[in-house]
Amino acid sequence: MRAGWCDGSVRGILNAPAARTSVSDRTQAHTAELLSAIARKDRRALGELIAVHGRGLTLVATRYLGSPEDADEVIQDVFLRVWRHASRYDPHKARVKTWLYRITVNLCVDRHRRTSLRRFIGLDDPPVEIADPQPSAADRLEDRHTLDTVRAAIAALPARQRMALLLSAVAELDTGDVATAMAVSPGAVEQLLVRARRKLRAATNQNEDQTP
Amino acid sequence: MSRQKEDTDGDLDARVRAASAMPTDESATFYKVLSRLDADPQRSPIQLPSLAPSMALASFAALMLAAGTAGYALPDLAAIDPDDQILALAFGGSDAVRDPFGLTVPGSAK
Numbered sequence: 001m002r003a004g005w006c007d008g009s010v011r012g013i014l015n016a017p018a019a020r021t022s023v024s025d026r027t028q029a030h031t032a033e034l035l036s037a038i039a040r041k042d043r044r045a046l047g048e049l050i051a052v053h054g055r056g057l058t059l060v061a062t063r064y065l066g067s068p069e070d071a072d073e074v075i076q077d078v079f080l081r082v083w084r085h086a087s088r089y090d091p092h093k094a095r096v097k098t099w100l101y102r103i104t105v106n107l108c109v110d111r112h113r114r115t116s117l118r119r120f121i122g123l124d125d126p127p128v129e130i131a132d133p134q135p136s137a138a139d140r141l142e143d144r145h146t147l148d149t150v151r152a153a154i155a156a157l158p159a160r161q162r163m164a165l166l167l168s169a170v171a172e173l174d175t176g177d178v179a180t181a182m183a184v185s186p187g188a189v190e191q192l193l194v195r196a197r198r199k200l201r202a203a204t205n206q207n208e209d210q211t212p
Numbered sequence: 213m214s215r216q217k218e219d220t221d222g223d224l225d226a227r228v229r230a231a232s233a234m235p236t237d238e239s240a241t242f243y244k245v246l247s248r249l250d251a252d253p254q255r256s257p258i259q260l261p262s263l264a265p266s267m268a269l270a271s272f273a274a275l276m277l278a279a280g281t282a283g284y285a286l287p288d289l290a291a292i293d294p295d296d297q298i299l300a301l302a303f304g305g306s307d308a309v310r311d312p313f314g315l316t317v318p319g320s321a322k
Contacts, residue, residue: 043246046242046245046246047242050238050241050242050245051238051242054236054238054241054242055236055238058236058241059232059233059234059236060232062232062234063231063232068234072241072244075241076241076244076245076248079241079245080245080248080249083245083249146227147227147230147231148231150227150228150230150231151231154228154231154232165228166232168225169224169225169226169228169229169232170228170229170232193221197221197224200224200227200228201224204227
């Protein structure tokens with residue numbers, strides 16, 4: 001069923017067969033059509049775009065910011081901007097996915113600067129470690145302790161390295177798209193990734209050495 | 213050699229993906245975005261393109277009007293006099309009013 005917003009069935013929109021399709025099944029042309037529809041103020045298209053890209057954007061923002069609450073607000077801001085500026089999207093400059101991540105990166109960086117300043121002057125508490133409340137299949141396969149170590153290592157990375165790694169590993173963007181999203185050169189992205197992975201390996205190796 | 217040391221970039225990225233996994237609720241996000249859209253209609257892009265140019269034009273017109281009015285209202289003789297005096301000095305004017313530095317030789321004035 002593809003219920004519309006006027007029917008009051010948001011979940012219907014999100015659970016529509018097209019919305020459940022994975023990102024990899026969607027073509028750039030289709031997501032560009034979604035943006036065109038959003039530019040015409042089609043709320044169903046916005047719901048579909050959130051259903052397709054919302055999870056990936058949320059995971060990257062949450063792991064980058066270290067706060068699910070901050071990430072939630074950032075992701076809302078991302079889609080508000082998409083709603084307001086969909087007509088500005090230029091398919092010749094970047095894929096829709098890359099454009100969405102670029103908006104997310106910009107907002108995350110702004111939020112990170114603000115929260116860092118607030119923490120520095122003592123207005124905010126340091127972030128708490130975000131752990132998956134319900135062990136997933138991945139947790140059962142992997143050692144839970146190792147995943148916690150990886151999470152801590154990601155959180156300890158410098159901000160730019162952390163963002164590059166998350167865009168590459170979690171968002172599964174290629175180097176060129178990561179460079180576009182972060183507004184840096186592909187060479188800079190490769191350097192950030194090399195350093196981030198080196199630190200991550202060191203952290204996980206140290207963890208393994210310490211584990212009895 | 214430990215297993216991690218043999219990890220490729222792909223293996224490491226898979227760990228990062230697994231470590232980043234958490235439940236998300238896209239429908240909740242959609243609800244929140246829609247409620248913010250409905251709560252803040254003033255910032256709708258439907259209104260911005262129609263309002264922004266007219267406001268810019270009105271501001272520009274007001275600025276030009278203010279500048280024009282000020283151009284006529286502000287100047288006075290005190291502001292003009294120094295120029296006149298300098299010109300009189302440069303062209304050898306003999307009028308005492310135009311010789312504030314007392315350079316005119318007495319009796320040379322015609």
